[in-house]
Each structure stands twice: as C-alpha cells, then as structure tokens.
Amino acid sequence: MRVYGVTFDISMQRADEERLSLSERRYRALVESTSALVWSADANGKIRPSNSEWERFTGTPREKLSGWGWLEFTYPDDRERIYAAWLDAIREGVGITLTFRMRQRDQDYRIVQAHAAPLYDEQGQLQEWEWFGTTTDVTPQYEAQAAIEARSLRLTVAMQAAKIHILSIELKSRTLLFETDGEPQVSETLTYDAALARVHPDDSATLDRYLRHLAAGEEPSGLFEFRVQNNPHREQWMQGSALLQRDANGEPLRIIGCLIDITDRKLMELMLREAGRRKDEFLAMLAHELRNPLAPLRIVIALLQKDDDMHTHRRELVSLMSRQVEHMTRIVDDLLEVSRITQGRIALQLEPILVGTAVYHAVEAIAGMMESRAQHIAVDVTDTTAWVCGDVTRLSQILVNVLNNASKYTPEMGRITVSTNANDEHVAIVIADTGTGISADLLPKVFELFSQSESTLDRSNGGLVIGLSLVKKLIEMHKGTITVQSPGPGLGMTVTVRLPRLHHHERYSALALSDTDAPAHEKHQALRILVVYDNRDAADSLAMLCESEGHVAQVIYSSSESF
Structure with missing residues (x-):
C-alpha cells in the first residue's frame, strides 16, 4: 500500500494567526483596562457591551443591556432624541458623538458622551458587528465647565454693577487690552503712550511712574487715582489697582489692573467739601455777629457790679446775668476756635x-x-x-x-x-x-x-x-x-x-x-484812651468802663471822624 500526501508550508498562516490572537488579546486587555463603556453594534443599531464596566456602572448584567436594553437606562427626556440620532447615523454609515444622561447603579443620573464609528474591511464592506463605540462619564468635566460659566457670570454681573473695567498692558508691545462687562475690547491703535495722553496732565506723570515701578518688579502700595479727559467738558475720575504678571521664566510679561469709575463720588466729595467750607464760614460769621452784642452786655454788667450801693436783690440779678452772659461768651468763643482750627488759622506757641x-x-x-x-x-x-x-x-x-x-x-x-x-x-x-x-x-x-x-x-x-x-x-x-x-x-x-x-x-x-497774672494791687497811671468802633453800643460801654477805672476816654464811630 502506498500513501500519497501533500505538504504545505503554513508558517506564514500560523504567524498571521498568532499575530491575530495577540492583537485580539491586546484589544480585550485594552477594553478591560479602560473605564469607558466599550461596545459594538450591528447594522440595525443593536449594541453588545464589550467589557465589564457596563455591569459596574449600571449594576445590571451585560446580557440585559444588549440590543436596545441600554435605552432603559437613559434619562426619559433624552431617550427619544438619542434613539433617533443613533438610527440616522446607522442609515448614513457615518460616525457620531452623542451626549446624554444615563442612570448609574445608585439611581443617580450621570452625564455621558458616546462616540461611535463604523468598521470597514479592506474591500470597504461593513463587518459583521460593523460599529465600534465607547461611552464615557463626562460629569466632572461638565460640572467644572458649569462652575466656570457660573463664576464668569457672577464676575460679569459684579463688573456691571460696580462699573469695573479690566485692563492689561503688554510690556513688550506696549499695547492695551480692555475688558468691559466681561467682553474684551482690543484697539490696535491704542498704545500705552496714546492711552497715557488721555490722562489729565496733572496726573499722567504720577500714573506713569506708578506703572513703571510696577513693571520693574517693585510693589507700589495702595490704590491710584487719575482723571481721564475723554470729554473736554467733563473729567472722568478713575481709581484702580494693578499687579505684575510674569512668564514661565519669571520675566515681567504684562500688567493687569482693574479700574472703577469714581466720578460721581469725587463730585460728591467736592460738593461736601464746598458745603463744609461754607458751613465753617457761616459759623465764623455767626460767632462774630453774636460776639458783637455780647461785648457791650458784658461791659454793662461789669459797670453794674462796680456799684457798691446796689440793692441785694438787684446784685443777685446782675450776678445771674453775668453767669449767663459768660456762658454764652464761652459758646461763641468755642465756635470761633473750631472755625479757626478747621481753617488752619491757629498756630501754637x-x-x-x-x-x-x-x-x-x-x-x-x-x-x-x-x-x-x-x-x-x-x-x-x-x-x-x-x-x-x-x-x-x-x-x-x-x-x-x-x-x-x-x-x-x-x-x-x-x-x-x-x-x-x-x-x-x-x-x-x-x-x-x-x-x-x-x-x-x-x-x-x-x-x-x-x-x-x-x-x-x-x-x-x-x-x-x-x-x-x-x-x-x-x-x-x-x-x-x-x-x-x-x-x-x-x-x-x-x-x-x-x-x-x-x-x-x-x-x-x-x-x-x-x-502770668499781674498783681492786683499794682497801680496804673490814668491814661487817655481813644475807642474806635463802628458798634456804637460796644464803643460807648467800653468807654464807660475805661472811665470807671479812672482813665479819660474818647469815642469815634468811623475812621472818617476827627478827634
């Protein structure tokens, strides 16, 4: 008996099978190692979960999620939209990305993002399970984005309410970027020098010196104020603060500052300062006007107190008047003193x-x-x-x-x-x-x-x-x-x-x-005294007081009178 056989060299085939097996193992290892929900789908859109993450995420065996079972875990309001979009992608044979809410095993809905793409063979034909996709939990990214948007909204509202303007000065190009109400406004022609030219001449040098010190790495303390001459008939007061931003190498990159329009406040300060000045002038004038009638009253009381024959009851009345007039005099003197101090007219010895x-x-x-x-x-x-x-x-x-x-x-x-x-x-x-x-x-x-x-x-x-x-x-x-x-x-x-x-x-x-007081017993020689005062009562009473002290007094009521 003879045996006939054929021997084929299958080394290449075995090598291809080994490579295919290795590729499949790598694929499965990759699928199992990822935290995404990996799946594949047929030409009708029914899916087949490919890794164990499905069961960990939903708490349901993968078999119950196959086909259209996964739709039961989508948020009811998203279900119809997701279903229609997925069927459209299947019919057109194009990749798709969908974002929707999906229920987790603890009944909490998470925001997920699904990516799907068709798989073609070398001849351009769809394979048996021709769709490959992943579904990833993107809730943290969406929450972070929502927090950023909420923070940006609050910042915009605050800027609008406080009329805050954000300003940045690029140190290399010496150009300015303004941000008003959260929206950047770039002006190609508005350079630093052009912007500084709009500042009031009395303030530009101080502002420029402040910014140069800041750009040099120094830290000027406090806020700065300056006036802007945008309108020739009205100055605009601005108040701001600034910080220096450096690049990765620590070199000065830009100056970032915020500006607030304080024009209304400055105008109010000027009005209050003017009102205060007028009040001080009024108080000083009032005190002087009150002092004029008080002077003759004090003199008359002093003259009455010199009368040794005055009845006891009248002497008590005179003492009462004296105390009240002295009290009024102290109040008026205090008013005058406050006015002088406020106006800086008092110098201490x-x-x-x-x-x-x-x-x-x-x-x-x-x-x-x-x-x-x-x-x-x-x-x-x-x-x-x-x-x-x-x-x-x-x-x-x-x-x-x-x-x-x-x-x-x-x-x-x-x-x-x-x-x-x-x-x-x-x-x-x-x-x-x-x-x-x-x-x-x-x-x-x-x-x-x-x-x-x-x-x-x-x-x-x-x-x-x-x-x-x-x-x-x-x-x-x-x-x-x-x-x-x-x-x-x-x-x-x-x-x-x-x-x-x-x-x-x-x-x-x-x-x-x-x-400091002179001895009470010291005697003075009689003097000739000229009293010049446009207040007749004060002049006459003062002359009477001088004469009661043994002096000779003459009164005139204006500088044009002769004596």
Whole structure:
C-alpha cells in the first residue's frame, strides 16, 4: 500500500494567526483596562457591551443591556432624541458623538458622551458587528465647565454693577487690552503712550511712574487715582489697582489692573467739601455777629457790679446775668476756635510747661463755678516734675473746658477728681466725676461737633458738645490723645488727656501760669484812651468802663471822624 500526501508550508498562516490572537488579546486587555463603556453594534443599531464596566456602572448584567436594553437606562427626556440620532447615523454609515444622561447603579443620573464609528474591511464592506463605540462619564468635566460659566457670570454681573473695567498692558508691545462687562475690547491703535495722553496732565506723570515701578518688579502700595479727559467738558475720575504678571521664566510679561469709575463720588466729595467750607464760614460769621452784642452786655454788667450801693436783690440779678452772659461768651468763643482750627488759622506757641502748675491754674479758674454748685474737687498731682511742650493758653483752655464740662454735668454735692501720672513717654491728666454719665451708644459721638446728649426733665444743662470737639482738636495739635469712658447713665464719666512728656528742656524758660497774672494791687497811671468802633453800643460801654477805672476816654464811630 502506498500513501500519497501533500505538504504545505503554513508558517506564514500560523504567524498571521498568532499575530491575530495577540492583537485580539491586546484589544480585550485594552477594553478591560479602560473605564469607558466599550461596545459594538450591528447594522440595525443593536449594541453588545464589550467589557465589564457596563455591569459596574449600571449594576445590571451585560446580557440585559444588549440590543436596545441600554435605552432603559437613559434619562426619559433624552431617550427619544438619542434613539433617533443613533438610527440616522446607522442609515448614513457615518460616525457620531452623542451626549446624554444615563442612570448609574445608585439611581443617580450621570452625564455621558458616546462616540461611535463604523468598521470597514479592506474591500470597504461593513463587518459583521460593523460599529465600534465607547461611552464615557463626562460629569466632572461638565460640572467644572458649569462652575466656570457660573463664576464668569457672577464676575460679569459684579463688573456691571460696580462699573469695573479690566485692563492689561503688554510690556513688550506696549499695547492695551480692555475688558468691559466681561467682553474684551482690543484697539490696535491704542498704545500705552496714546492711552497715557488721555490722562489729565496733572496726573499722567504720577500714573506713569506708578506703572513703571510696577513693571520693574517693585510693589507700589495702595490704590491710584487719575482723571481721564475723554470729554473736554467733563473729567472722568478713575481709581484702580494693578499687579505684575510674569512668564514661565519669571520675566515681567504684562500688567493687569482693574479700574472703577469714581466720578460721581469725587463730585460728591467736592460738593461736601464746598458745603463744609461754607458751613465753617457761616459759623465764623455767626460767632462774630453774636460776639458783637455780647461785648457791650458784658461791659454793662461789669459797670453794674462796680456799684457798691446796689440793692441785694438787684446784685443777685446782675450776678445771674453775668453767669449767663459768660456762658454764652464761652459758646461763641468755642465756635470761633473750631472755625479757626478747621481753617488752619491757629498756630501754637510751644514752650515747656509744668503740668502741675497748669492743672492748679485750671482748677483755680473753675473753682467759683464748682463752689456755687456745692461740688467737691480733689486734686492729686503725684509727679511734680512732669513737663510737656505746649501752648500755655491752649493747654489752659483744654483743662478749663474739660473741668467746666465735668461741673456742668455733675449734680450739686457731687465729686470731681483731678489726678496726674506720668511714664517715660506720656503724661496723663485724668478728670473723673460722679455726674450723669453717658450711654454706650452716645459715647463714640461725644467728640463730634454739635452732637447732642440726651435731654431729660431734670437735666437742664444738656446741649451741643462744642467744647469736647474743640478740646480734641487742640489736643491733636499738641500730638496728644483724649479718651472718654463712662460705665453708663448716672455712673459718672472719666476723661483722660495724654500728652507727650518733655524730657530735655531748659527749666528756666518754662512759664509758670500762676506768674502770668499781674498783681492786683499794682497801680496804673490814668491814661487817655481813644475807642474806635463802628458798634456804637460796644464803643460807648467800653468807654464807660475805661472811665470807671479812672482813665479819660474818647469815642469815634468811623475812621472818617476827627478827634
């Protein structure tokens, strides 16, 4: 028996099969390693899941998802749209990308994106499962995009509400990019120099210097303001801040800043400043007008007090008028002082002052008022060598004003204490009373001009706090501070004045306040006095007062009169 056979060389076939098997294993490994839902589809559009991610994502076996079962997991509102688009792609044989919502195993819908493409053989024919696709969870990307859009919307709304303009200056090209209401606006012709030319001449140099320092890597502090001359009849005020942005190598790249239109605010500031100036002028004029009738009244009262034969009852009435006129005079003088300080017309005459002497002098000046109210005052000057540098007259005015305020708001038989203490830096003068005190809500306002304290039926001394406003301004001119404390209504008040202590001084140049007054017994020779005043009542009464002192007085009422 003979056997006939044919031997074929199948090395190439085996090699091709091995390569095909390796390719298939690589494909399956790739499919299993991806987190996407991998699937294939036939010519009718029915799909077949290709990896286990389907079951992990939906919690359902892959067999139940085959065919059209996957549609049950799409969001109801998306189902019809997805189904129609998928059939259109099958009919046309073109790739497609769809975005829709798909239910996860925990019943939560996720945003997914499906990509599908047809698979053709070498002859251009569709294979058995001719469609290949992936479905990927893109929820994080959509949430991030939504957050960016929401943030951009909030920024745009904020820019529109605040009228903010974003500005960037490219340092190399020296060109500007504006962003208004979130929309960039590029002007090819608007270079840095052209933009700077629109700035007010008084502001351009300062703005240019600020930006150059910033471009050089320095960090100018604070905001900058400038005026823009877009309209020849109206200036536009802008306020902004800027930062320097660097490139990856740390080199200056661009300046980014934001600008806010503050024109309305500036116009309001100018109006308020003008109103304040006019108010100060009015107060000064009012004080002068009030002072004119007060002067002859004070003189007449002084003349009446010289009458030794006056009846006791009339003498009491004259004393009453004297006290009230003096009170009105202090108010008017305070108004004048506030006006002068506001206008910068007060210059301090500074010299070394012994604090103890100043305190005793102020107490002496207010002693009569306290005695009339049967008030008790205690003075404790622990450091008799504490000196300050100040204006003698103004320091006396400060202490007298505070003491007068304490006496005015302390009832009869009340107690007022004055004490001093010093450290290396400051000298403190503390004035405490057992008066009516002040409520916590009014305490921060006691230094405001014309702030009004609470008025009650048993408190006739309430009124406008001009004195404390004046005191605060004078103390600040001495580089000192003043604080007011009160536990509450009816519990008294404590005022603390702190002034810088003077260490190095020439003691012989110090002026003792008690030595400034001339001796009462000193005699003066009779003088011939000429009184020139356009206020006839003031001139006549002043001449009468001079004559009561033994002088010879002549009055004229204008510079054109002869004498």
